[in-house]
Amino acid sequence: MTKVLVSDPIDQAGIDILSQVAQVDVRTGLSPEQLVACIGEYEGLMIRSGTQVTADVIEAASHLRIIGRAGVGVDNVDVPAATRRGVIVVNSPEGNTIAAAEHALALMLSLSRHVPHAHASTMAGGWDRKTYVGNELYKKTLGVVGLGKIGSHVARVARALGMDVAAYDPFISAERAQMLQVRLLPLPQLFAEADYVSLHLPRTPDTENLVNAALLATMKPTARLVNCARGGIIDEQALADAVENRVIAGAALDVYAKEPLAADSPLRLVKERLILTPHLGASTEEAQENVAIDVAEQIRDVLLGLPARSAVNIPGLTAEVMELLKPHLQLAETLGLLLSQLAGGQISELEVRLQGEFASHPAQPLVVAALKGILSAALGDSINYVNATLEAKERGIHVLEVKDDASRDFAGGSLQLSSRSPRGNHSVTGAVFTDGELRITTIDEFPVNVTPSRHMLFTRHRDMPGIIGQLGSLLGEHNVNIASMQVGRRIVRGDAVMVLSLDDPIPPSLLAVIHGINGIQAAHPVTL
Numbered sequence: 001m002t003k004v005l006v007s008d009p010i011d012q013a014g015i016d017i018l019s020q021v022a023q024v025d026v027r028t029g030l031s032p033e034q035l036v037a038c039i040g041e042y043e044g045l046m047i048r049s050g051t052q053v054t055a056d057v058i059e060a061a062s063h064l065r066i067i068g069r070a071g072v073g074v075d076n077v078d079v080p081a082a083t084r085r086g087v088i089v090v091n092s093p094e095g096n097t098i099a100a101a102e103h104a105l106a107l108m109l110s111l112s113r114h115v116p117h118a119h120a121s122t123m124a125g126g127w128d129r130k131t132y133v134g135n136e137l138y139k140k141t142l143g144v145v146g147l148g149k150i151g152s153h154v155a156r157v158a159r160a161l162g163m164d165v166a167a168y169d170p171f172i173s174a175e176r177a178q179m180l181q182v183r184l185l186p187l188p189q190l191f192a193e194a195d196y197v198s199l200h201l202p203r204t205p206d207t208e209n210l211v212n213a214a215l216l217a218t219m220k221p222t223a224r225l226v227n228c229a230r231g232g233i234i235d236e237q238a239l240a241d242a243v244e245n246r247v248i249a250g251a252a253l254d255v256y257a258k259e260p261l262a263a264d265s266p267l268r269l270v271k272e273r274l275i276l277t278p279h280l281g282a283s284t285e286e287a288q289e290n291v292a293i294d295v296a297e298q299i300r301d302v303l304l305g306l307p308a309r310s311a312v313n314i315p316g317l318t319a320e321v322m323e324l325l326k327p328h329l330q331l332a333e334t335l336g337l338l339l340s341q342l343a344g345g346q347i348s349e350l351e352v353r354l355q356g357e358f359a360s361h362p363a364q365p366l367v368v369a370a371l372k373g374i375l376s377a378a379l380g381d382s383i384n385y386v387n388a389t390l391e392a393k394e395r396g397i398h399v400l401e402v403k404d405d406a407s408r409d410f411a412g413g414s415l416q417l418s419s420r421s422p423r424g425n426h427s428v429t430g431a432v433f434t435d436g437e438l439r440i441t442t443i444d445e446f447p448v449n450v451t452p453s454r455h456m457l458f459t460r461h462r463d464m465p466g467i468i469g470q471l472g473s474l475l476g477e478h479n480v481n482i483a484s485m486q487v488g489r490r491i492v493r494g495d496a497v498m499v500l501s502l503d504d505p506i507p508p509s510l511l512a513v514i515h516g517i518n519g520i521q522a523a524h525p526v527t528l
């Protein structure tokens, strides 16, 4: 039976969904060695931020088809290693947005009113109404770094609290910022002007230690900093010093460069004006139920052979696109499979031409499907939508995408794949008819009208009497049944192609005899 490992605490709603299709083993707290030792048994793995899915784990995961991250960040997964192995990685991009945004706001309010420290002092028997005088958020400036899903929600609530909101996000349009009533500022200006700075950007090589001693020194002494995004974006020693020495008025962190936070972290030595929570941003009942359902549904679907809606390593291929373009993707894959067999391998260049109506579709998914088809002749089941692009790149296949919306060959448009290889150039074109049926419409520029079938034979020959008869008789003698036959030619008695759909595969010995027929220039048996 299909087995799924759940290696971090996941809401029961997710476990129930996985149990519909698999045996679910919940084994939290596994050491890296224990995970490597057991992962080979599983086709699915469901995690949160606690499990490190390293290249070693993926190497040992001989049956793994999907890794589901019940949350947003996949920085604890070696995604390139998963992609190389064709393992799909999915997450829940929106399930915990509100929870994380509300945690950032909770920390901002707690910092402003010294809630944790006042509480600790009161619990210890004190009644200190002087030390814990705070500040209002009203009319203060909030600087949001990263105006994505969480940053936008923080900005919206902050506006409702009467704050002036500015943001730094190099990938956000001025229109989007305007819609959120947010001023876009360069990073140095944002840090210099803000009374509060809240970080909502990913950790990347570009953002590591973005908030360092130099940047902290440009902040107002009354300013406060919140990080509910990712550890490593702030230099923790520099922050501890800045709070301790009152370079800034305070800070609150939910995430750390290394988690769990080390017992001897300099942050633990700062006793006032610093609030630390143990990565609780997504820890609400609502968010945990959302992400568990979202990700468990995707694992279930992938194990059932259906597409996932939030795959992080199949760019542009969402469940919606898959559904919308299903026959088109099937056509691209079929043409790819056909082309690779006509070309005989070693394709160095592939041109994917979307013609007429086809040009209105996104090209990337069709390119991926075509590459999957091309490579599956050589790599079989190990090639899929996840690793097709990478495998093609590693094999030196250079891909060109062309959109030609002026082409008017078929009402629904057509897709043409052309290849270059040491054995010559080939091209195939196909279309999706209104009934959803696929048609091959040209082979090496010769017009044909053929429905793809499992076993086929393509020939290049001289258009002259007797060839079709000889070929028909030969196939009959070898008990290969012809389902349909078509000839395509451009001029009478010139070069021509023949396409035969067969009920049986062509035995290799017969192929040599076919090559010997006078007038046959090439014969390619094809299996689709």
Ligand SMILES: NC(=O)c1ccc[n+]([C@@H]2O[C@H](COP(=O)([O-])OP(=O)(O)OC[C@H]3O[C@@H](n4cnc5c(N)ncnc54)[C@H](O)[C@@H]3O)[C@@H](O)[C@H]2O)c1
Binding pocket: 072, 073, 093, 096, 097, 100, 145, 146, 147, 148, 149, 150, 151, 168, 169, 170, 171, 172, 200, 201, 202, 203, 206, 207, 228, 229, 230, 254, 255, 279, 280, 281, 282, 283
């Ligand atoms: N604390 C938690 O428990 C918790 C929960 C959920 C998400 N997160 C983290 O919060 C962060 C934001 O999540 P999201 O869902 O809003 O992601 P998102 O992708 O919707 O938004 C991230 C934004 O950051 C921007 N960005 C990227 N590089 C930037 C840079 N160098 N400078 C400024 N902006 C930059 C992007 O353009 C994007 O708009 C992520 O790091 C995520 O992992 C933490």
Ligand SMILES: O=C(O)[C@H](O)COP(=O)(O)O
Binding pocket: 048, 049, 050, 070, 071, 072, 073, 074, 096, 279, 280, 281, 282, 283
């Ligand atoms: O990226 C996320 O979704 C958050 O950091 C939440 O992490 P968690 O699932 O381990 O709480």
